[in-house]
Each structure stands twice: as structure tokens, then as C-alpha cells.
Amino acid sequence: MNASVENGDGLRLSLPARPEFVGVARLTLSGLAARLGFDVDATEDIKLAVAEALNLLLRPAEAAAQIELSATWDEAGLDIVLGRAEAGLPADDDAQIAQMVMAEFMDDAQLANEAPQVRLRKRRAGH
Amino acid sequence: MSVHDQPDDGATPVPIAAEDPLTQRFRAMRAATDPVVARGIRDALISMHLPLVRALARRFANRGEPVEDLISTGTLALINAVDRFDPAKGTKFSTFATPTVIGELRRYFRDKSWAMKVPRRMQELNRAANTARDLLTQRLGRTPSYAEIASELSVGEDEVIEAVESGRGYDLVSFESLGPGDDGAHEGPGEEDEGLANIVRRVEMDQAMHAILDIRERRIIELYYFEDKSQTEIALSEQISQMHVSRLLSRAKAKLRRYLQG
Structure with a gap:
């Protein structure tokens, strides 16, 4: 069943910055995307981009860090912001590939190094 | 940027x-x-x-x-x-x-056509996970973890969780809608279960099948409804007559109906 669109609706998740929690975020986002009516292809795209963003944010190996994930949505699409306060984003070749992958799978993929944050947007079909 | x-x-x-x-x-x-x-x-x-x-x-x-x-x-x-x-x-x-x-x-x-196959794959994985859960429960003497089920099925743990969750989310699924196409082999005494079709959730059906049917009945139900086999094909693979398949199907469905309708 699709979730109705209400102003101010959103989802927040605070995850330990460790690889074993990437799957938790993927599953959460796939459940959300399905309820928002995204089709299988788009849901897989979202999961893949979120995993990519998390892998980027997990690269700096500080202990006891948290990754904050928030998702908001409206009639036009789904916005996901992932951030980690304690460390910057890597800037090597692997990171560049990750950026390109996210850009391929989402309608918009922005990295904000000052936060640091990854911002992703997936439009609904027809928007 | x-x-x-x-x-x-x-x-x-x-x-x-x-x-x-x-x-x-x-x-x-x-x-x-x-x-x-x-x-x-x-x-x-x-x-x-x-x-x-x-x-x-x-x-x-x-x-x-x-x-x-x-x-x-x-x-x-x-x-x-x-x-x-x-x-x-x-x-x-x-x-x-x-x-x-x-x-x-x-x-x-x-x-x-991968996207079209995903729901089917999820259904299959959901059934396989249920079967593996039963097997592992017997083998281990306790309820298995998702990781153990995933290992048994050689798939990822997240896939198993997703398949089980998608199983919970199934809308009312017609028993007959999961069945084979019209191949002329549907005639027989097992065709009177339209009322059953609209009240059964797939997950409940899986649970009911494991609770109430013997191994052969369960196999025949799975072959007929979930693997799109005709009664004739089942008769050949089970080395019994088509009439016998029809009787077994009829008996299994009657058991399921009684079980599911309480």
C-alpha cells in the first residue's frame, strides 16, 4: 500500500558508522521507497545509491561515530540526506567512481564537503 | 558539485x-x-x-x-x-x-525483464526461507537466525529479510491466481474452492501448508499452484494417475480450508 503524502512527513535514522549497518539503511530505504510507490527498478536504484553514499561516509575510520540519514518526500519525489559530523568525505579515485555511480542511479546526487553530506534525490515517475 | x-x-x-x-x-x-x-x-x-x-x-x-x-x-x-x-x-x-x-x-x-521477475523471485525466496526455517529448526533444535537461513539458501541475509518482509506485505492473493494457465487439465473434483481463494494470504497459506499437510500433499500443492505444473505433469513426475493427483489436491485443499477457516 502506498503511503500518502503529508506535509512535514519524514524519516530519520541514526546509524553507527560501521559496515554492518549499511544493510539496515538499505532495507529501511527499500521499505520506504516501496511504500511511496516507487517501482522495483527505482527502489533498487535508491538502495544502490544509499549504499554507495554510506560506503563513502564510512571510509574515514574514526570509532564511535554516527551516520545521520534523513528522508523527506513529496508528490514529486524522495530526498535523502546522509551525513557524518566527525569526518570529511574522501576524494580519491574510488570516491569519484562512487559519486558517478550515485549520479547515474539518482536524478540528483550532490556532495557537500563542508558538512560533510551526501544529498540524493529520486523523482517519482512522471515528475 | x-x-x-x-x-x-x-x-x-x-x-x-x-x-x-x-x-x-x-x-x-x-x-x-x-x-x-x-x-x-x-x-x-x-x-x-x-x-x-x-x-x-x-x-x-x-x-x-x-x-x-x-x-x-x-x-x-x-x-x-x-x-x-x-x-x-x-x-x-x-x-x-x-x-x-x-x-x-x-x-x-x-x-x-529483471524488474518483472523480482516479485516472483521474492515469492520464491519467501517460500524457500519458510522451508529452510522448518528444516533448520529441526536440525538445530531451535529457531534459526536470518544469517543461518541465508547461508542454507546461499543468498544474502538482507535478501532473506526483504523476502520475508515482502511476504508479510502481500495483499490478498488469490490461491487460483498463482495457478497454471488453462491447459485443459483443471477438470476434476478439486475445483470448488473459489471461496477459499479470496480469503487466504500467501503467508498464511505457507504456514497452513506446513501445519496441516503431509509431505506428498504439500509437494503436490506446491507443484500445482506455485510451479505452474498441470495435473498431468504432476501425475507423470509422481508416477501416479492424474485422477489420483486430482483426489490428493482435493483432499489437501479441503484440509487447508478447514484449517484456515478455523
Whole structure:
């Protein structure tokens, strides 16, 4: 069943910055995307981009860090912001590939190094 | 910065002195008059970018297709990218090749109607997970973890969780809608269960089947309703008559009806 669109609706998740929690975020986002009516292809795209963003944010190996994930949505699409306060984003070749992958799978993929944050947007079909 | 904000206007060739070794190789390949030399550079360029293909193919590895096939598909796209890349445009080769390889991998799944098969795959995995849970419960003497079920089925733990969750989310699913097409083998005493069809959730059906049916009844129900086998095909594989299959189906459905209607 699709979730109705209400102003101010959103989802927040605070995850330990460790690889074993990437799957938790993927599953959460796939459940959300399905309820928002995204089709299988788009849901897989979202999961893949979120995993990519998390892998980027997990690269700096500080202990006891948290990754904050928030998702908001409206009639036009789904916005996901992932951030980690304690460390910057890597800037090597692997990171560049990750950026390109996210850009391929989402309608918009922005990295904000000052936060640091990854911002992703997936439009609904027809928007 | 958006990832796609790469210089791509092709207006200003980068001076040779400022070029990275990779761009120089592409220029050398284009400039080579000896086809053997050009071929050698081309092969080297392809080889050095195979790790990129493998890295991209791995991102699609949990979709049920062999990773080797994904790498082959990606490699063909890489070769195409090497042949089409124009170093004069000033774009990095990886920036040019990555969308090409990803595009080809996505086309591979589209050609296989992957998205259409996902619900079916989830249903199958949901059933397999239920069966594995029963087997492991007997074997271990306790309820298994998702990791143990995933290991038993040789799939990822997240896939199992997702399949089980998707099973919970099934809307009212018609028992008959999961059945085979009209192959003329449906006649018989087991066709009076329309009322049952609309009240049963698939997950409840799985639970009921394990609770109330013996092994043979369960197998016949699974073959008939979930694997699209006709009564005739089941009769052949079980080495019994079609009439006997029909009677077993009828008896199993009657048991399920009694169980599910309390």
C-alpha cells in the first residue's frame, strides 16, 4: 500500500558508522521507497545509491561515530540526506567512481564537503 | 558539485605537457599508424580499466545474475568506451566510461525483464526461507537466525529479510491466481474452492501448508499452484494417475480450508 503524502512527513535514522549497518539503511530505504510507490527498478536504484553514499561516509575510520540519514518526500519525489559530523568525505579515485555511480542511479546526487553530506534525490515517475 | 558537471565541451584541447599518462596513451593509440601498435595500446588500456568494470559489476551482484556475466557485459561496454573516447574533449576516461558501463549493465537487466521477475523471485525466496526455517529448526533444535537461513539458501541475509518482509506485505492473493494457465487439465473434483481463494494470504497459506499437510500433499500443492505444473505433469513426475493427483489436491485443499477457516 502506498503511503500518502503529508506535509512535514519524514524519516530519520541514526546509524553507527560501521559496515554492518549499511544493510539496515538499505532495507529501511527499500521499505520506504516501496511504500511511496516507487517501482522495483527505482527502489533498487535508491538502495544502490544509499549504499554507495554510506560506503563513502564510512571510509574515514574514526570509532564511535554516527551516520545521520534523513528522508523527506513529496508528490514529486524522495530526498535523502546522509551525513557524518566527525569526518570529511574522501576524494580519491574510488570516491569519484562512487559519486558517478550515485549520479547515474539518482536524478540528483550532490556532495557537500563542508558538512560533510551526501544529498540524493529520486523523482517519482512522471515528475 | 554535481558529478555531471565535468568539462565536456571539447572546445579547448589540453596541452600535451599537462596531460596525464592515460590521456597520452589514448592519443598515442589514435595516432598510431601501425595497427599492431594501436592494438597493443588498446589492449593495455582495456586491461588497466578492468578493475573499474569489476567494481561496477559488483554493485549489481545481489540481483541473482552470475557476476561473470555482468563482468563480460561490462567489459564489452568498456571496449566500446575505449574505442569511442576522445581525449581532445578533456574529460577523464573514467568519467566517460563509468556511465557507459553502468548503462550497459542496466540494459542487461532490462533485457532480461529483471524488474518483472523480482516479485516472483521474492515469492520464491519467501517460500524457500519458510522451508529452510522448518528444516533448520529441526536440525538445530531451535529457531534459526536470518544469517543461518541465508547461508542454507546461499543468498544474502538482507535478501532473506526483504523476502520475508515482502511476504508479510502481500495483499490478498488469490490461491487460483498463482495457478497454471488453462491447459485443459483443471477438470476434476478439486475445483470448488473459489471461496477459499479470496480469503487466504500467501503467508498464511505457507504456514497452513506446513501445519496441516503431509509431505506428498504439500509437494503436490506446491507443484500445482506455485510451479505452474498441470495435473498431468504432476501425475507423470509422481508416477501416479492424474485422477489420483486430482483426489490428493482435493483432499489437501479441503484440509487447508478447514484449517484456515478455523
